[in-house]
Amino acid sequence: MPNDLPVAQGAPPAGGLKPLSERILPPEFYDSFITKRSKERIEDPIRSRLQLEDRPGTISMLAGKPNPETYPMTSLQFTLRDPVTNQEVPIALTEIELERSLQYSGSKGIPEFLEWLVGLQEFSHGRKPGEGWDLSFGAGSSDLIHKAILALLEEGDSAIIESPVYAGVFPVLHEAKCDLIELSGDENGIDTVALRKTLENWPKNKRKPKLLYTIPFGCNPTGVTSTIERRLEVLGLAREHNFLIFEDDPYYYLYFGSAPRPPSYFALEVDQPEVGRVVRLDSLSKVLSAGMRIGFLSAPQVISDAVLLHTMGSNLQPPTFTQVISWKLLSTWGYAAYQQHVYRVADFYRTKRDEFARLMDKHLTGLAEWTIPEAGMFFWFKLLLDGGDEGDSEALIRKEALEGGILALPGTVFLPSGGKTAYVRASFSLLPETMVDEGLRRLRVVLLKARGEA
Ligand SMILES: Cc1ncc(COP(=O)(O)O)c(C=O)c1O
Incomplete structure (x- = not known):
């Protein structure tokens, strides 16, 4: 389970800080x-x-x-998975809530x-x-x-x-x-x-x-x-x-x-x-x-x-x-159940991250370098192309990788002023393990070809 959400708070301000109300920057700032x-x-x-x-008593x-009587939607129900019990709980908007939501x-x-x-x-x-x-x-x-x-x-x-x-x-x-x-x-x-x-x-x-x-x-x-x-x-x-x-x-x-x-x-x-x-x-x-x-x-x-x-x-x-x-x-x-929910979501992505990391090892060892992300949904990895750090993943990812059936983003799109980079961003949030396996295998083939080792 990930670390507790609520952060350590409420410690007395270090180093004799003034009370909080006196430290808040004024609007003129x-x-x-x-x-x-x-x-x-x-x-x-x-x-x-x-x-x-x-205002009470105001006729506006x-x-x-628009008058909600003219709207065609008359009720709204959905089911919600409870993060604690995993039960599907039916939720219905009241008439007033529905009317409000449409206004x-x-x-x-x-x-x-x-x-x-x-x-x-x-x-x-x-x-x-x-x-x-x-x-x-x-x-x-x-x-x-x-x-x-x-x-x-x-x-x-x-x-x-x-x-x-x-x-x-x-x-x-x-x-x-x-x-x-x-x-x-x-x-x-x-x-x-x-x-x-x-x-x-x-x-x-x-x-x-x-x-x-x-x-x-x-x-x-x-x-x-x-x-x-x-x-x-x-x-x-x-x-x-x-x-x-x-x-x-x-x-x-x-x-x-x-x-x-x-x-x-x-x-x-x-x-x-x-x-x-x-x-x-x-x-x-x-x-x-x-x-x-x-x-x-x-x-x-x-x-x-x-x-x-x-x-x-x-x-x-x-x-x-x-x-x-x-x-x-x-x-x-409520907040406690929300916390349970986000823990689950984080756990889900940790598992996805682990799968992806294992398959990166399997297919790209020696062909790319990366660090393991500890949050989010992306792997950022450097292709070991000719030219080392000066290498450029752009053409390879845009053209050869796409032709080889694999879509990812070349690192250059994340540089505010463009420029060359050997990095690539791959998202691990959505794909099932079998598709990650196949996708990274295809990328391996593309890389080997680019290095003249195929
Ligand atoms: C860093 C960052 N900021 C903002 C957004 C946009 O998020 P939202 O869906 O809330 O607009 C994204 C979406 O991927 C993101 O990665």
Whole structure:
């Protein structure tokens, strides 16, 4: 079973820290972080009045809400596998819940679901409401990443990005037109020595990076989970050099390492001299459903508000339908059962990882090098091609491997500025053992051919 979810919390602040309430960064602190475009966003005059409908005794003629009597869906039931007993439990939405789920709702998320998620942050990260952060729900974490990046980065700004890194974040960074400083790492996480050097040698006439984007658990694509020591160093550097930590953490619940689970940045920052430098992105895509699009942002109030304003002016709100279903599901379970569920999910992927590792040994020993991931769903391996580290997997994976019947991603797609790399990313989440066996055998054939050894 993976390490306990709730992290060690509540230890008295080390080194005579002030009480937490005095360490929370004030709203003005973010003035120089929020982009011009974000500051200029205006409120949607209809959406911003929606909560007035809840005033007792109010007769609302406000919004263009459709009449649910016209909707064809009349009931909704589903079954839920109980994580503790493994029994299939029938769940039905009440008439009111169904009606609610089919109607517009607030841009931030429906209150009962937000409340459940705030409770989850306390359960998993020891962060309590009222500590200077707020939570917003989005259509997957991608939705919130996009909006938070545009709230914080614009032309002329700099950002540090772990590299190689999740390629899905490149389009919005490109849209933000910011300068990216790529930071490599090792099996312990970000290279903090290089980070310090970069920051200490930063040109005097240029603003230091506003943020550092990192995927601290089971990084996509490298599979690396950052150690607690590295995380603490990054937090220290953030304070010293005044940047925010953008913690994109969809693999948090997919940790199956043998070492104790490191706390998140969000958890660790409460014991720092300043609190409010972490923008945390959570996703339930990997543990509940990717199709329901459940992501949430836990960030300083000012940043959360900026994201909310973006939502109001773009997609109005995340879907009420999936919020009601997710809330029903999660509140039926409660936190303890949710914890059991994510343990099971992590165990499942640990088994998949072990299968994949065994088959990597069988087929690719001597042809590739890799480290074993301890979270997430990816193997990141270096092909031993001519040219060693300078080798390039791109053409081989794009053409020869595909022709040989195997599809994976060449490492170059995860480099923010492109370039050659001998690395390849393979996902181990979905395939049954027999197909992994066959896929890696095919890759072996392709590699042997490329090396002239077939
Ligand atoms: C690092 C990282 N961030 C964000 C996402 C997007 O997740 P979501 O489904 O919540 O939008 C992914 C999906 O694979 C990911 O790997």
